[in-house]
Amino acid sequence: MTMFHFLNCAILTFGPHFVYYSATPLSEYDTLGTSIKTAIVYLVTALVKLVCLATFLKVSDSENFDPYQELLKASIGFVDVAGLYFALTQLTHRNISQNHKFQAVGLGWAFADSVLHRLAPLWVGARGLEFTWEYVLQGLEANANLVLCISLAALGSLMWLRKNKPKTLIPIIYLCAGIVATMPSITSYLRRGMGWKLPEVVGFQLLASLVIAFISWQLFAACQRPSF
Amino acid sequence: MLSSVIALCLVVLACVELGDAATAVDVYRLIQYDLAGAPFGSRVANLNHHAVSSLSASNADLSRTVVIIPIADLDVSSIEDYIGRKQPLGGLLFLLPRILNSGNRENKQDADQSEQEIKRDKLVLLERLLLHSNIPYPVYFAYEDEHIKAVLDDVKRNDAIGQPATATTGGYKLVISTSEARKVSSPSITNIQGWLPGLKLDGDSNQIPTIAIVASYDTFGAAPALSVGSDSNGSGVVALLEIARLFSILYSNPKTRGRYNLLFGLTSGGPYNYNGTQKWLRSLDQRLRESIDYAICLNSIGSLDNELWLHVSKPPENAYIKQIFKDFSDIAGELRVKVGLKHKKINISNPRVAWEHEQFSRLRVTAATLSGLSSPSEFLENFGSLSDSRQFVSETAILRGVKLVAESLARHIYGHEGKNIQIFAENSSLAVNPSYIASWLSLLSRTPRVAPFLPKTDPFIGALRKELAEHTAEVSVQHENLDGIFTFYDSTKATLNIYQVASVTFDLLLLLVLGSYLIVLFSFLVITTRGLDDLISLFRRPPSRKVKTT
CATH class of the missing domain: 3.40.630.10 (Zn peptidases)
Incomplete structure (x- = not known):
């Protein structure tokens, strides 16, 4: 019974990644290598991030929201962006189009994130006899994270790879990328500063990810047009 | 190398004891002893069953449920009847009034004396019954507290509706995992x-x-x-x-x-x-x-x-x-x-x-x-x-x-x-x-x-x-x-874990919802990235291939 629940939660957490890969043209162009490379970059980035956090951050005993600490955390969060930049620009990819490249990178990034952050708690927690909604919510969070990662990768590819984009859109692209990159800090603020419960936070994340996905899709389309 | 480290971590985590119960309560087992070879008391120590609130819950399979009975609501004759008929039962958990707990000192002395007397009489009767019967299932005692009261209220509400336990309506599983009772060697x-x-x-x-x-x-x-x-x-x-x-x-x-x-x-x-x-x-x-x-x-x-x-x-x-x-x-x-x-x-x-x-x-x-x-x-x-x-x-x-x-x-x-x-x-x-x-x-x-x-x-x-x-x-x-006609068995004390569990139906339903979600997602992605025709052809292609191979 509990194994059943674990499987359910695992499907919710990791299923969308596989569905995304097989449903979109990514599978036809064999971009698995790119995704795996990105996942490795993610691991290295996570390690660097951990070292930074351990070096600069005080261990807070209280659950309170400390603005200074959170600012520091947010700036360390930009290590992620650096990692993504590396994955997008420095990795040698077999000649796949920019369109597919950012999707593969975002997918690999989100999958590595899910495995690293969610698999172990899921394995330990969801197999217990006690039933909680927590792991279902965590699975939904993973879905939102997937959308956010792909959006960020899309915005990143617009920023760093595309040269001839409309000048008016540049500030909007940077703004959006900034918002997406600070998303972890925003949710942390909602949870601890505002005292939101987990279901509310996850709902917000889902909504935010959908909005941002829509915006970045529009931006991407707008940048695509003049090149044709 | 990293992946092997992660794998190692996972193995370690899998071995970690799953002790995240909603409530853990100290429980005390009914004595188990043999008198000149004849078995008396509760003969089993392990417990892993769903909870119900009364012996007369008709829709539940009593051989797989634990009945929780507060001493205040106890009807000794019904228990006597049940034990006498030797019907199967998953287990019994008696909740003792908190006033009996000698460990806690802030008891109100002005508790209603006559009511206490009635409870004492009941306890004496119950004890006489339990001591002199051979009970083939676990019987435990616990002191009432807020947690267990909340659980009992939930269980009672469910029993009143007559619904089987699900996650949303609060099914509870009581688990006591101890080693089987062993004989006390030469008391x-x-x-x-x-x-x-x-x-x-x-x-x-x-x-x-x-x-x-x-x-x-x-x-x-x-x-x-x-x-x-x-x-x-x-x-x-x-x-x-x-x-x-x-x-x-x-x-x-x-x-x-x-x-x-x-x-x-x-x-x-x-x-x-x-x-x-x-x-x-x-x-x-x-x-x-x-x-x-x-x-x-x-x-x-x-x-x-x-x-x-x-x-x-x-x-x-x-x-x-x-x-x-x-x-x-x-x-x-x-x-x-x-x-x-x-x-x-x-x-x-x-x-x-x-x-x-x-x-x-x-x-x-x-x-x-x-x-x-x-x-x-x-x-x-x-x-x-x-x-x-x-x-x-x-x-x-x-x-x-x-x-x-x-x-x-x-x-x-x-x-x-x-x-x-x-x-x-x-x-x-x-x-x-x-x-x-x-x-x-x-x-x-x-x-x-x-x-x-x-x-x-x-x-x-x-x-x-x-x-x-x-x-x-x-x-x-x-x-x-001690002279030889008595044999005693240990494991007199244990910890009861109370878990709120989901039913199989709920898990099946969740699987169904998740499966349809993934299918919808798949179709949506195919349609937006490749077009509707691709999706349709995805389902048509396999038979056409078969035709070719034959």
Whole structure:
């Protein structure tokens, strides 16, 4: 019974990644290598991030929201962006189009994130006899994270790879990328500063990810047009 | 390399104990014992079943459910009926009222007395039933608290609706995982004896007489880990210690040392026909045993009724008995307590020993039991039952009992019979000490003392020995084996984990929802990135391929 629940939660957490890969043209162009490379970059980035956090951050005993600490955390969060930049620009990819490249990178990034952050708690927690909604919510969070990662990768590819984009859109692209990159800090603020419960936070994340996905899709389309 | 590290972490995490229960409660198992080979008590320790709130829940499969019954709602006859019909059951969990918990002190003293009495009667009946039946499923006791009450309310609500347990309606699973109960190998009983020698005049070759004061200290009850026996026989033990303390003061000065030896005996094995007393007496030196003038056994003197009984086995016309009874009733009159005399002949051929003094009488030693009980209890009963807790024992009653015994002993020893002299008067240096009584009583009320589960080296036995050593000149400890017709089983205490669980139907439903979500997602992605035709062709292609290959 509990194994059943674990499987359910695992499907919710990791299923969308596989569905995304097989449903979109990514599978036809064999971009698995790119995704795996990105996942490795993610691991290295996570390690660097951990070292930074351990070096600069005080261990807070209280659950309170400390603005200074959170600012520091947010700036360390930009290590992620650096990692993504590396994955997008420095990795040698077999000649796949920019369109597919950012999707593969975002997918690999989100999958590595899910495995690293969610698999172990899921394995330990969801197999217990006690039933909680927590792991279902965590699975939904993973879905939102997937959308956010792909959006960020899309915005990143617009920023760093595309040269001839409309000048008016540049500030909007940077703004959006900034918002997406600070998303972890925003949710942390909602949870601890505002005292939101987990279901509310996850709902917000889902909504935010959908909005941002829509915006970045529009931006991407707008940048695509003049090149044709 | 990293992936191997992650794999290692996962393996470690998988081995971590899953102890994240919503609630963990201390529970105490019903005793499990064999009496001359016949099994009694709860025969199983492990528990892993869903909870229901009453035995009459018709829609549940009772052989796979645990019934939670608070003592307040208990109907003993229905349980008796159920056990009598030998129907299968997953388990029983009785919730004891919190007032019985001797560990918590902030009880309201003004609790409705009559209501408490009803509960006590029920508990006594329940205990008698459980002790003497063979129950093939686990039976546990727990104290009520907020968590378990909340769980019970939820369970009751579900039972009322008649719905099976699901995650959203709050199904609960009770899990107790302990090792199966094992036999306690060679249960031992420990007797502690203290000796306070009297004054022997020079040139007096005759042995001076001895007076023995005896109390049995061990207990027996439905739940061994809860069997504290504040009244039976904690009160007797406390009284004995206080009497020893008082006489040690008198005997420390040669001027006030009496011409009697005092022998104090804390005996074990009381519930088992005073097995320990018998063995202790047999092991005593023959001359010492013959020098015993009389013995006073103290038993259950802590309840606040103005009536005490002197139980004897010799006829009341006997000169010694007359003397003892007169001593007691004189002082009782001064203390405004009634002391009655009860005579019960002993039957040597019957192994049943109802009072401790009967073991003395069997060896032709004059003895009497001072008790608050007017008639002997049944075998194994009234030795620290569940309801025998600190709340129902009065310090004043023990104080009075101590005074009664000590004063009558002193008058006998110093030859002041019939005179109205208070030796242990209040506010004198020989006054009975209420705080001493209170502190020992609270220690006894916290310590379960069922002999087979009380090893020889138990700190409690050490404490009794040390206390007696402080007040007497000579202390000896005697270890004996309990006579062989009893076999006891361990695992008297465990932790109950209460989990809120989801039903299989719920998990299936969740799987269905998730599956359709993934399918919708897949279709959506295919349509947006490749177009609707691609999606349709995805489903058409395989048959066309088959056609080609054939």
